[in-house]
Amino acid sequence: MRVKMSVITLVIMSLLMSGSVINIANADTKDKPVICIDAGHQSKGNNTKEPVAPGSKTLKPKVSSGTQGVATGKPEFKLTLEVASKLEQVLQKDYKVIMIRRSNNVNISNSERATRCNKAGADLTLRLHADGSDNRSVQGMSFLYPSLSSSSTKNIAPQSLEIVKVLSQAVLKETKATSRGLVPRSDLTGFNWSKVPVVLIEMGFMTNRKEDVKLSEPTYQDLIVQGIKKGLDSYFKITVKK
Template sequence: MSYTGPDLEPPQPRRSPLRRPLTVALAVLVPGALLGWGVYAATGGGGGTGAAPAAPASTAAASPAADRDDAKESGAGRPLAGKVVLVDPGHNPENYRHTTEINRQVDIGTHRKECDTTGTATDDGYAEAAFTLDVARRLRTLLQEQGATVRLTQDGDRPYGPCVDERARIGNEAKADAAISIHADGAGAGQRGFHVILPGPVHAGAADTRPIVASSRALGERVADRFAGVTGSAPADYLGDGTGLVTRTDLGGLNLSTVPKVFLECGNMRDSKDAALLTSGAWRQKAAQGISEGIVSFLRG
């Protein structure tokens, strides 16, 4: 935008010899245009009030295609523009109030198991479900800043669950480019560290992980590397042979997934030193940052 200072006057336009004929022509045309607009509005062409037509209301549940379109528009120019990430906060803070519902058996392909569990807690009573939801929300913010569309399986908005089979289905229906389930372990005191759980090859019933085993491992390796780098935590010293990577075939959230997915056990809530980290808001922010960097690294290739 140009600016005219206080001691300067803008240049005056030269008068055109055609100015008078143009003025007369406009004097003739404008009343006719105004009359035409009045007829248009009176017959409903202007929406009845002369206001611009209202935009259509959004649907309650966006489709996967809509998720991707939103991601492309809102994240243009950012590394995860057009990507969809499924974040699954393990358990639910209200599960303990609904023991009948969460004990219901569901099919995970290889066998049947409980819909969900209450999860573990620190010795001081800080629940795993509260931890996972907090980290998930922090992670969502970080991923959205990178341009991703983020879907949570629950956001403290459900009375319990969802069940493990539904958690997988939410990621599948979203056609997520990456999915991660956030947890904290309940191992014995003195056992420390994080580990990432990878899906093993399963082909039974509704479960077929064969197409996602390799991509899930790649995701898990990136997450483990960046989680360790950002948080300073070491891989678990009680399983995984010091790699921080464990393969399992008994988890419904992995068995039923058709998109690259891993579980992350961020630490051991039953160990006092790990618990001190897990209960720290500053450390949880580091955890979210490490997970985010791992996902970004995986999705950028």
């Protein structure tokens, strides 16, 4: 009787233990928010066209070539990857990070980028870009999110807006950049194909000499990255251990 009891106790104990081990393992991976980072553009634009939204007859180039620094001569695709790589480093402890690209020499269309983030089950797709304008005095950061009134993004728009509000405040606080505000967009392929919340940060104007130089400074890039981290931590309620 004693032996039987202890065998039963052992079985129950081992069941409980294996159960708790599985739960801990699940909690560890499941609780980390999944962030899909898309460094805008690539070394060569791709003018082959794709539908701007699922089922749409409107076609847009798969990937445009982006802008270029008037002072640094740096192409946008290089800058976006620099910041994206720093962001990956900073986020990977508290988030599961999916990188759309780690190299400039890729050929991934905007719809494909969105689809990859969808498949990864991202909690947020974060698209990093820089701006350009014929008017070289224009500068500042813009925060783009999917339009609430567009049929292809209406399901992801409200949450994207919530995130972009928090994110923009944190990034502006950190960088002290001029804000060009929150901008709803219904014409972006990368938004329209997304099934997960998505925001796009235009980090500044590479056509403005001062801002172009600043965007390439490692310390300024760190401020952008820190701002994004703080914004995400605040939205996803990540407690940062000091």
